[in-house]
Amino acid sequence: MADLDRVLKDPSTGEYRSVIQVRFKDPSGSTADRTEAGNVWPDQASADIYYVTVKLEEHPLADLPFMEDAPPGVPSRGWSYWPIDGVSCAIAYSYAHPASLMAGTLNHELTHVWYFHEGSRATFGLETGHASDVETRRCMIEDDFLDRIKAFMSDIEALDRQLRRRR
């Protein structure tokens, strides 16, 4: 994310004006939010510190083969979707490895940080890139935010498929 690096720097001095602190959150902890994969705060440009949390994933389906790789009769898992299945903007993905999911979450939160600085706000006027309740308001996602998420998820998808082929 070369342009994220750029937006975090002061153009006149080349020094970083913002720090990103990433914390991994154990969903089994009693107070932890079990549903949200990630979070970033504050949701504005030019903060001194961005606090990013990424949920530690233990994907229950990760050990099942993806359906295209599974021999007949072997239990398998199917496609997953962001933000939700059956909507026009949905991005389909087949990866379920915990590391892949966490990479996707981290990229998603960092894409918000980029968006605070340089996002278009073009279609919905959203400051963060997508509606805060994107799973219910579905395709309220700005195009430039969605394009970046799609590109990264497609990279993870390709890497995950290479790993699957090597097994």
Ligand SMILES: [Zn+2]
């Ligand atoms: Zn988000």
